[in-house]
Each structure stands twice: as structure tokens, then as C-alpha cells.
Amino acid sequence: MGYGDNIQLSLKPPVFISVSQVGTAGNFDALLNMPMQSEDAVPYDSDGEYDYYISRLYLNGEALPDSDKWVWSLESGMEYSMSFAYSSTIPAHLSVAIIGGDGESVQTMYDGTISYAPSGRVVFARQCHSLTISECIIEGDSVGIDVGESNILVSDCEITLRNGSTAYIVADYDTNVTEFCVNEHQATG
Amino acid sequence: MPFGERDIPPFGTLTISRSEYFSHAANGDADDMPILVQIDESMKSEVSVSDFGAAGDGVSDDTQAIQSAIDYVSLSGGGIVHIPVGVYNVGTLYILSDISLLGDSKMNTVLRSNASSGSSILVIEGVVANISRLRMVI
Numbered sequence: 001m002g003y004g005d006n007i008q009l010s011l012k013p014p015v016f017i018s019v020s021q022v023g024t025a026g027n028f029d030a031l032l033n034m035p036m037q038s039e040d041a042v043p044y045d046s047d048g049e050y051d052y053y054i055s056r057l058y059l060n061g062e063a064l065p066d067s068d069k070w071v072w073s074l075e076s077g078m079e080y081s082m083s084f085a086y087s088s089t090i091p092a093h094l095s096v097a098i099i100g101g102d103g104e105s106v107q108t109m110y111d112g113t114i115s116y117a118p119s120g121r122v123v124f125a126r127q128c129h130s131l132t133i134s135e136c137i138i139e140g141d142s143v144g145i146d147v148g149e150s151n152i153l154v155s156d157c158e159i160t161l162r163n164g165s166t167a168y169i170v171a172d173y174d175t176n177v178t179e180f181c182v183n184e185h186q187a188t189g
Numbered sequence: 190m191p192f193g194e195r196d197i198p199p200f201g202t203l204t205i206s207r208s209e210y211f212s213h214a215a216n217g218d219a220d221d222m223p224i225l226v227q228i229d230e231s232m233k234s235e236v237s238v239s240d241f242g243a244a245g246d247g248v249s250d251d252t253q254a255i256q257s258a259i260d261y262v263s264l265s266g267g268g269i270v271h272i273p274v275g276v277y278n279v280g281t282l283y284i285l286s287d288i289s290l291l292g293d294s295k296m297n298t299v300l301r302s303n304a305s306s307g308s309s310i311l312v313i314e315g316v317v318a319n320i321s322r323l324r325m326v327i
Contacts, residue, residue, distance in 0.1 A: 089312045090285060117281040117308040122325050125313040135295045137324040141307055 011041050011098050011105040014055060017079065019094060019114055026087035026116040030057065032096060034071075034078040041074055042101035054099035057084055058107060059092045059114075071098070089126065091115040121146040126172075133157060139187070141165065148172025155180040162187040234268030236261060238277070245275020250303060252280040262288050272323065278303040284313040292322040302327040 014032040022029050032055070043051035050072055057067040064084050071080065086092060091113035098105045118124045120142035125131050128150040135156045138144045144159040145152075149172060159168040159182065168184040171177050236258050239245070243254035255270075255277065262268045263286035272292045276299045284290065290311075292298030300310050300323055310325045 089283065089314045091283060115281075115283065115312075117304075117312060119307045119309070120327075121309045122327050123311045123313070123320070124309040125311075125318075127315045128313055128318060130317045131313060132319045132321070134319075134321045136320060136322065137295055139325070140327040146309075 011053070011074075011100045011102075012037055013098050013105040013108045014080075014096050015108050016094070016096065016110045019110055021114075021117065022083075027083065027085050028114060030082045030084065030094065030096070030110075032080055032082065034074055034080075034098075037074045044100050055080070055082060056097045056099060056104075057082055058095045058097065059084075059086060061093075061095075074098075086114060087116050089116055089118075089124070118146065121170075123147075125150055125152065128152065143167045143170050144184075146170045146172075147175055147177065149174045151176045153178045153180070154182050157181075158183045158185075160185055160187050234262045234265040235271060236268070237271045237273060239273055243272075243275075243277060245273060245277050247276035247278065247301075249278065250280075251277040252282065252303075255279060256282055259284060259288060259290070272298050272300075274298050276301055279310060280304050281308045282311055284311065284316060284318055287317045289319040289321070290323065291319070292324075295322050296324060298322060299324045299326060 012035045014034050017031040017033050019028055019030045021027070044053045046052065052070045052072050053074060055069045055071045057064045067082065067084050069080070069082050092115065094110035094114050095107040097107040120140070122138045122140040122143070123133065123145045125145070125147045126149055128147070131147070131150055131152045133145065133152070133154045138157060138159045141162050142165045144161060144167070145154065147169070152175070154169065154177070161168060164186070169177060169179070238251070238255045238258045241254045241258040241261070243251040243258070245251065255272070258270050259282065262270050267287040269289045269291055272290065274293045274297045279300050280303060302308065302310050307327050310327065311320065
């Protein structure tokens with residue numbers, strides 16, 4: 001049973017309170033809230049002492065590997081968190097399901113999209129066949145342009161960084177960078 | 190550009206892009222259209238972020254407006270997103286298809302990060318893109 005199976009079971013899916021990026025490595029935390037359940041909710045299983053349910057995350061309809069989390073209580077208002085990784089810059093839709101003994105609930109969509117937004121880079125580019133940045137002023141803290149697996153031309157640009165960083169243009173592997181008239185300097189004052 | 194500002198022969202043929210045609214039709218400009226409108230699929234769209242509600246006043250959050258302009262052009266098959274002079278507070282803008290992001294002034298068309306985390310201003314992936322005459326500040 002998977003994404004989009006619009007079946008109505010006794011279980012009501014959790015709702016998202018927030019989704020936030022943690023650190024800079026594409027790790028996220030989803031904070032969820034359990035709604036009021038009906039009394040006939042059937043547990044997924046028991047560990048011998050307590051009944052539990054399964055909470056599962058989906059990205060664009062695909063179950064996130066290893067995202068399943070045991071939920072011990074369906075008490076209304078109970079909050080819990082789920083961690084997951086998503087390293088692509090392409091925005092994706094997040095949804096969640098709760099799974100009990102009689103199947104998987106309808107999923108709740110996260111109201112918004114998630115995507116990995118690397119911090120500290122003014123421009124972040126990957127897999128661009130041809131990227132031209134011309135006549136621009138770029139001001140940042142740690143990295144001006146971070147480019148990977150791309151062909152990039154930077155011309156007539158000024159890149160200014162603060163905090164002593166000199167990573168004006170950072171090129172990942174398999175990247176061709178051509179520079180014309182690029183002024184790189186530290187912020188003063 | 191409104192039809193009225195273009196040199197249109199009264200009974201001639203105007204060649205425009207598909208997205209431009211739909212944009213004018215949606216705005217109720219049909220009365221200004223010449224008798225024959227030829228859609229040239231090779232002509233790329235050109236839009237201004239102002240038309241999508243970007244204020245550029247240094248106060249408003251213009252992320253959604255500018256992203257909407259980018260997405261619109263992307264869905265039209267690519268083209269130009271024009272950014273007039275102003276200070277635009279933005280989060281992260283995603284360019285995921287072929288477009289040109291063109292400002293009016295290297296000094297005075299400013300994309301300023303409003304994210305406390307210092308997230309990237311432009312994230313570009315898997316495209317042919319041209320970024321020009323912009324000042325981007327984290």
C-alpha cells in the first residue's frame with residue numbers, strides 16, 4: 001500500500017507542525033502532531049509490552065528509505081519528530097502516513113516544499129551545461145560562487161567576502177570555470 | 190510591452206511569443222490585437238518581476254513574486270526574467286530550467302538575502318542560465 005491510496009481507515013494521519021533544515025548537509029527535522037484518534041484504531045504490532053504504530057515519510061510520493069519510526073502512543077496532541085536527509089536543490093513535496101494493523105492512513109501533505117538550500121554560498125550551481133554570470137556584484141560571508149559539474153563563465157564581476165574567507169569561486173569536480181575581469185577582494189571596515 | 194507601444198500595422202500581422210499572447214489575452218487586451226497574430230514558438234518569453242508583484246522596496250519579502258516570474262518563464266519554455274532597479278529582499282530563488290535573469294543595474298538592482306541562516310540567494314541546477322547586472326548580497 002503506498003502513496004495515493006485514498007483509503008479511509010480508523011487511523012488519522014499526523015499533521016506537520018514544521019519542517020526545518022538542520023545544519024548545511026541536507027538534513028531536515030520534521031515536527032509532527034498526532035490528531036485525535038477514534039477508539040477503534042488498530043495497532044501495527046506490539047513489542048510484547050506496548051502497542052505501536054509506524055509513522056512514514058514520503059518525498060514526491062516515494063517512501064523515504066529508513067524513515068519509518070515507531071510511534072508508541074496515539075494520544076491526541078502528542079508531538080514527535082522525524083529526521084530525514086534530502087540533498088537535492090530541486091524542491092520536493094513531503095507527506096506523512098501513519099500505519100496501523102489494518103493498513104496505512106491517508107497521508108497529510110506538508111504545506112510547502114522542501115529543498116536543500118546550502119548556506120553561506122551566494123550562488124550555488126550544479127550540473128549546468130552553460131552558466132554565465134556577467135556584470136554582477138556578489139557579496140557574502142564564506143563563499144561567493146559554488147559550482148560543480150558545470151561549465152561556467154564569470155565575467156566583469158566583483159566578488160567581496162567577509163570574515164577572512166577567500167573562497168570567491170569554489171569549483172567542484174568536473175567543472176570548467178572561465179574568468180574574465182573578475183575582481184576578488186575582502187570587505188573592509 | 191503593451192501592444193499600444195509597439196509599431197503594429199493596423200491590419201497587419203504581429204508576431205509574438207505564445208506566452209506573450211496568453212498574457213495579453215488574460216489581461217483583456219484583445220481589442221488592441223491586430224487582426225492577425227502569429228505565434229512564433231522560437232520567441233522566448235520576457236517578463237518583469239514587477240508584473241508578478243515584486244516591490245523592490247527593501248522592505249517587502251519578494252521571494253514568492255520573483256520565484257513566480259521564474260517559474261512562469263520556465264513553464265513557457267524559457268526566456269528572460271527582468272528585474273528593475275530596486276532592493277529585493279529574498280530567500281533562496283531556484284532556477285531549474287533555462288532562463289536569463291537580467292537586472293537593470295549592476296549597482297542598483299539588489300537581491301538581498303533575508304534569511305537569518307545566510308542561505309544561498311540563487312540555486313541553479315541542470316540548466317543553461319544567464320545571470321547579469323545584479324548585485325547579490327548575503
